[in-house]
Amino acid sequence: GAVVSQHPSRVICKSGTSVKIECRSLDFQATTMFWYRQFPKQSLMLMATSNEGSKATYEQGVEKDKFLINHASLTLSTLTVTSAHPEDSSFYICSARDRYQSPLHFGNGTRLTVT
Amino acid sequence: DAKTTQPNSMESNEEEPVHLPCNHSTISGTDYIHWYRQLPSQGPEYVIHGLTSNVNNRMASLAIAEDRKSSTLILHRATLRDAAVYYCTGGNTDKLIFGTGTRLQVFP
Numbered sequence: 001g002a003v004v005s006q007h008p009s010r011v012i013c014k015s016g017t018s019v020k021i022e023c024r025s026l027d028f029q030a031t032t033m034f035w036y037r038q039f040p041k042q043s044l045m046l047m048a049t050s051n052e053g054s055k056a057t058y059e060q061g062v063e064k065d066k067f068l069i070n071h072a073s074l075t076l077s078t079l080t081v082t083s084a085h086p087e088d089s090s091f092y093i094c095s096a097r098d099r100y101q102s103p104l105h106f107g108n109g110t111r112l113t114v115t
Numbered sequence: 116d117a118k119t120t121q122p123n124s125m126e127s128n129e130e131e132p133v134h135l136p137c138n139h140s141t142i143s144g145t146d147y148i149h150w151y152r153q154l155p156s157q158g159p160e161y162v163i164h165g166l167t168s169n170v171n172n173r174m175a176s177l178a179i180a181e182d183r184k185s186s187t188l189i190l191h192r193a194t195l196r197d198a199a200v201y202y203c204t205g206g207n208t209d210k211l212i213f214g215t216g217t218r219l220q221v222f223p
Contacts, residue, residue: 044213106158
């Protein structure tokens with residue numbers, strides 16, 4: 001089945017630094033990938049849609065200059081949290097689908113802790 | 116995208132069937148109904164999806180109401196490994212929005 005790999009699984013960084021999270025589709029090509037954020041005991045919140053070869057589409061309230069998304073190839077999307085602050089600490093999850101209207105395949109998430 | 120409503124939590128005993136309900140009264144005619152589940156500190160896992168007809172796979176069954184305003188995920192024999200948060204979502208996968216989900220507890 002389709003597999004989405006996310007790296008790193010957890011990262012601790014200091015306030016003010018930037019962190020990059022990678023999301024790869026291992027056995028399929030994904031023109032579209034999705035980035036979610038999840039706070040403890042809460043549901044997943046869609047942050048942005050990553051489109052291969054074009055700009056990402058951000059959900060309302062998500063700062064595009066803070067959460068930089070790059071989808072440079074059909075198998076890789078990256079999310080960079082710039083100038084991270086403690087309130088950015090969260091569980092970040094990417095997903096992708098292997099064809100239109102097919103179910104989403106999710107990565108295992110990245111636990112970001114900003115100290 | 117369809118707004119979904121699910122009970123916050125449900126309980127079951129091991130080996131018993133579990134019926135997890137979901138209301139999605141605003142779903143459009145072409146939107147699929149998807150179910151995912153999430154274990155602690157993991158990404159969600161696809162369970163099942165359907166459009167109009169009932170669906171079965173190795174994990175579960177999905178019963179969709181005739182008017183498509185609700186659906187029920189059926190786990191035929193709950194195991195301890197089925198304890199998770201179950202999310203139903205309605206929409207096309209270009210933008211799936213997740214509600215609060217149902218936390219399923221399974222007791223031995």
